[in-house]
Amino acid sequence: MKTYLLPEYLVERDQNRCIRCKVCVNQCTYDTHYYDAEDDVICSRDENCVNCQRCVTFCPTHAITIRKNPNANTENYNWTLEAIRDVKKQAETGGVILTGMGCDKPYFTYWDRLLLNASQVTNPSIDPLREPMEIRTYLGAKPDKLEMELENGNVALKTELTPQLCLDTPIMFSAMSYGAISLNVHEALARAATECGTYFNTGEGGLDQKLYKYCSHAIVQVASGRFGVHPKYLDVGAAVEIKIGQGAKPGIGGHLPGEKVTADVARTRMIPTGTDALSPAPQHDIYSIEDLRQLIYALKEATDYIKPISVKIAAVHNSAAIASGMVRAGADIIALDGVRGATGAAPKVIRDNVGIPIELAIAQVDQRLREEGIRNQASIVAAGGIRSSADVVKAIALGTDAVYIATAALVAIGCTVCQKCYTGKCPWGIATCDPWISKRVNPDIASERLANLLRGWSLEIKDMMGGMGINAIESLRGNRLALRGVGLTETELKILGVKMAGD
């Protein structure tokens, strides 16, 4: 069938600059560029280009420009180019349209409509470069009260404390499974988390033996497919996370296609090479809050009650009520993943239409747990759409304890958010299991870039806190007076629990 789809991008090459070095030919994993030896010229197949900017970045003479194809249908606000393309794609194939990364639609970003406060005259701001500033964060259930007793004249803690994760900065790396991303990226995340005193999340694909040495900074995930879940895996992790849902694809399962299940991925997931790794939509031992409690306590039993158990859900319409149930079911950490949360592969229609923005979910969950007097029984971790340290500070002011970042982490090591992760051919060597392509990520360099990002964000967080006259992150958590809204309706302000700027 002849395709009616035009190339999305055009590759323009300045032949005066091109030195026929073929870097672009070698770097493109989609076969966009090729060398014509007869004419000694490099040409391009525009229809293959995904605008990942790999060739542009590596071209030594800056000879390449990728341009959006100007030959487009008459676009209107209803029938956008994207809508027309999608219909054509499905008319030609009859399948589900896959995509990668998070929802890219223009609405839903509340971070940009929230502004932070600063101290002026009536309370002094603090200079974080010269004064102590505490951003260490503990995740886990906190006791209702602390009881002390006197022992030989010394005060001793009588209350038995529950297990905690100690974060030197309130930013963790969100769940990305080995299989969706390469082992080199997993290693980079593990090393950066270890270096920066925070945690990375294994995702649902298990933890490779090679990375067990970083296990004290690993949150090991148990998802519906139970891939790579065995006693040792549970024993080595610093915490265990039950994955119920993911912001990019709430309510649906995962599906790692057989061709990505290489021998190494198969070993880590503990399945045969080349079979589809299917994660069922629900965990079939969890159909209710009571069942969730059962799995939480099965994992607590399995780990001897010495590790916090996290439960991750996608932010959906009734998250607040669900979160209340999760806390009562015994979750020590509640991870919320918003509509912007990314993925290695999801049906586009789900990614772009299901879930709610994380900002609203944080505010509602925090509010509900406070009203019910159980906020101390679990920590909240927010994920999905954190792009900068400002987003982190706003998230904490709205009521979260810490955040998970994933897209930002991948961008730090090269990702350009071209949304083609599902092809398994990521030219940046990130979302791939191809041994040749994944060599493009050097764990030494990638972990350094990640550590740099965390360091930079942590400094900025301290700066923003200092400006507000706050020297401990506890004083910022749930402190919605530190926030004001702009361009928001009364209902939106009410749900976020913040005042209008100027009020």
Added chain:
Amino acid sequence: MLEEEKAIAEISAKFLPRVKVENERWKIDADGMYYKDLNRLLRAISSNGAEKIEIHNVYGQRYIGTDLDVEVQIDIYGTPGNDLGAFMNGPRIMVHGNAQDGCGNTMNEGQIVVHGSAGDITGHSMRGGKIFVRDDVGYRVGIHMKEYQGKKPQLVIGGTAQDFLGEYMAGGVIIVLGLNLSEGECCTAKFVSTGMHGGVIYERGNILEVEKGTKVMKVGKRDTRVIENLVKEFCEHFGADYEKVMSAQFCKIVPVSKRPYGKLYSY
């Protein structure tokens, strides 16, 4: 003293009147004992070198044997609760009674023998070891069972199963004997083997109605050997008549493809 040793000493002292040792068999009276205590006691005893443990008066305590990774034999008298032997790695558990839901959940190695029926999701995501159930099992049994290298989970059901048997099954062996069915009667389970993409289900006779994506075939020599070995063990556990069980014709259900959803996506 290590924290762990202290805990063992403490828990053993607390429950000393509940534990008796006779002929190298450790007997626990679990009447009214909280599951957390029972499991700590079980761990303490088994890591102290006990080889045979009997637990009496079990009334629904959950997670018995969860994450236990020693080769110990545990006899349970009564009804163990949900998630019996979850994440288990080695013990041999004999249940003298019925088991509830989630028996052998994500089990890695070991054996569970149920002298009665077992509930829903028996063998959920099981990766290794064996489960024998004398009578019937509930819904979604053997869901997402998978095999890995030398590990091959095996589940033998003496009676019948409910809907979604072997759903998403990715490896291992399930045998449904249907011994409590009368002549010509079939198992009423619907959606059997839906999404199956690995492993094999054997049925004694042609008693299961399977979903598309799988095919029913005659058993070959290698299949017969697998069936014979497992049926022999089944008969030894429950005293069934081996010749009689093997006298019927077995069929096998296998997936058509390792990639059932390979053509679902357009981009």
